[in-house]
Amino acid sequence: MKRFLTLPNAILAALLAGLVFGWIAGATRLLERFPGLNEALSLGGDLFKQLILMVVLPLVFFSLIGGMMGIGDPRRLGRVALKTLVLYALTGALACTIALVFVNTLVPGRHVPAETRDQIAKDYEAQQKKLVAPLAGEAKEAMRPTFWKFARSLVPANVVDALARGQMLPVIFFALLFGLTAATLSGTRRDRFVDLVGSITEVMIRMVGVVMKFAPVGVFCLIATAAASLGLALIRPLAMYCLVVVLALAAHFFIVYGGLIKLLTRVPFLQFCRALRPVFITAFSTSSSAATLPVNLECVTRRLNVPPSVGSFVLPIGATVNMDGTAIMQSVAAVFIAQLYSIPLNVPQQLAIILTALLASVGSAPIPSAGVAMLVLILEPLGIPLEGLALIWAVDRPLDMLRTVVNVTGDGVAAAAVATMEGEDVRYVAEMAATAESAGA
Numbered sequence: 001m002k003r004f005l006t007l008p009n010a011i012l013a014a015l016l017a018g019l020v021f022g023w024i025a026g027a028t029r030l031l032e033r034f035p036g037l038n039e040a041l042s043l044g045g046d047l048f049k050q051l052i053l054m055v056v057l058p059l060v061f062f063s064l065i066g067g068m069m070g071i072g073d074p075r076r077l078g079r080v081a082l083k084t085l086v087l088y089a090l091t092g093a094l095a096c097t098i099a100l101v102f103v104n105t106l107v108p109g110r111h112v113p114a115e116t117r118d119q120i121a122k123d124y125e126a127q128q129k130k131l132v133a134p135l136a137g138e139a140k141e142a143m144r145p146t147f148w149k150f151a152r153s154l155v156p157a158n159v160v161d162a163l164a165r166g167q168m169l170p171v172i173f174f175a176l177l178f179g180l181t182a183a184t185l186s187g188t189r190r191d192r193f194v195d196l197v198g199s200i201t202e203v204m205i206r207m208v209g210v211v212m213k214f215a216p217v218g219v220f221c222l223i224a225t226a227a228a229s230l231g232l233a234l235i236r237p238l239a240m241y242c243l244v245v246v247l248a249l250a251a252h253f254f255i256v257y258g259g260l261i262k263l264l265t266r267v268p269f270l271q272f273c274r275a276l277r278p279v280f281i282t283a284f285s286t287s288s289s290a291a292t293l294p295v296n297l298e299c300v301t302r303r304l305n306v307p308p309s310v311g312s313f314v315l316p317i318g319a320t321v322n323m324d325g326t327a328i329m330q331s332v333a334a335v336f337i338a339q340l341y342s343i344p345l346n347v348p349q350q351l352a353i354i355l356t357a358l359l360a361s362v363g364s365a366p367i368p369s370a371g372v373a374m375l376v377l378i379l380e381p382l383g384i385p386l387e388g389l390a391l392i393w394a395v396d397r398p399l400d401m402l403r404t405v406v407n408v409t410g411d412g413v414a415a416a417a418v419a420t421m422e423g424e425d426v427r428y429v430a431e432m433a434a435t436a437e438s439a440g441a
């Protein structure tokens with residue numbers, strides 16, 4: 001009996017209970033009739049998300065400094081960085097290609113009559129405008145991801161400002177440089193510093209463990225509110241679009257990630273998935289790669305035995321730039337909207353979608369719905385009507401939950417693969433052993 005009462009099982013049960021409760025609440029308009037209950041549920045969900053987000057930056061900061069002191073040799077860092085970026089670029093390109101194969105073969109736009117299209121676009125016009133507004137005019141230029149802007153944004157002029165704004169990449173840059181420089185300290189000073197940073201990181205990871213004890217409640221609240229607000233009537237006309245996104249996400253997850261884990265690590269894919277189960281559930285319920293990062297760091301280092309020197313580098317960068325699930329949704333959505341408005345797209349235009357979807361996914365913030373807003377950058381240059389965004393928006397919540405799972409899994413795959421390539425002993429550490437280890441036993 002005790003075996004089944006583990007925390008991951010309790011979280012899974014909360015997820016299912018949240019789904020059922022949310023659906024019933026949606027169908028009976030329960031939350032509209034009892035606004036207090038609605039407030040309580042959204043408060044529970046928000047507090048859980050904020051509790052995890054609270055740990056993100058200090059955890060990344062200190063684990064990266066500790067990791068870099070462990071790596072010591074900048075050449076090893078260069079190797080790890082190169083392998084990580086190659087993997088991220090490769091999986092991103094494969095994700096867009098898979099998406100285009102599915103959307104061109106199944107042609108989901110064929111299944112939506114023009115009247116339905118216009119009706120949904122009209123109903124969701126306000127939301128669509130809200131999405132497009134921040135991307136209009138000068139703001140659009142500011143958000144458009146370019147290499148030059150990206151390179152410039154890596155180096156913070158003021159690291160406290162970058163920390164306060166939660167800008168991950170400049171913080172990572174500072175921590176990398178700090179850690180590598182700290183590694184050059186000598187003797188007892190270095191040892192004492194390593195010890196201090198190690199202790200702070202350990203406290204942060206234990207805090208994640210403490211927060212996760214509240215996960216059953218947090219997950220229930222998040223899922224219940226999401227399921228209650230899901231417009232099932234809308235899903236029907238857009239079912240084919242949702243199906244194509246889900247199929248492409250599943251193909252990427254099982255074929256690309258399953259293949260890479262088989263090829264590049266010695267861990268069976270099923271065990272890899274078992275190790276990452278809390279990560280899947282957190283990503284699914286929060287729809288945020290950023291909020292999932294601490295859980296991912298904990299699982300990858302504790303349950304897959306990836307050394308912190310690799311995990312603390314690969315995962316935060318991945319959470320910010322590697323979003324295969326988002327790239328899949330954006331590629332499918334761009335072609336789907338073109339199909340809805342009978343705009344034919346030739347091969348060079350589809351290749352342009354792969355490129356811009358890659359850039360747009362890199363530029364998407366690791367928070368809920370960010371990927372839809374960035375779609376503007378793909379649609380506009382191809383002359384695809386922005387009204388189509390309203391349709392995507394209408395059914396985006398459940399798809400966001402699923403693509404966030406794919407986004408964070410891609411980071412875990414890269415961490416396991418890079419660590420194995422670096423000669424580390426990546427293996428599945430059973431749940432009990434991992435828990436005992438994190439409890440300091």
Ligand code: ASP
Pocket residue numbers: 287288289290323325326364365366367368369370371372400403404407
């Ligand atoms: N919610 C996604 C994430 O955090 C981003 C998106 O596609 O909207 O990874």
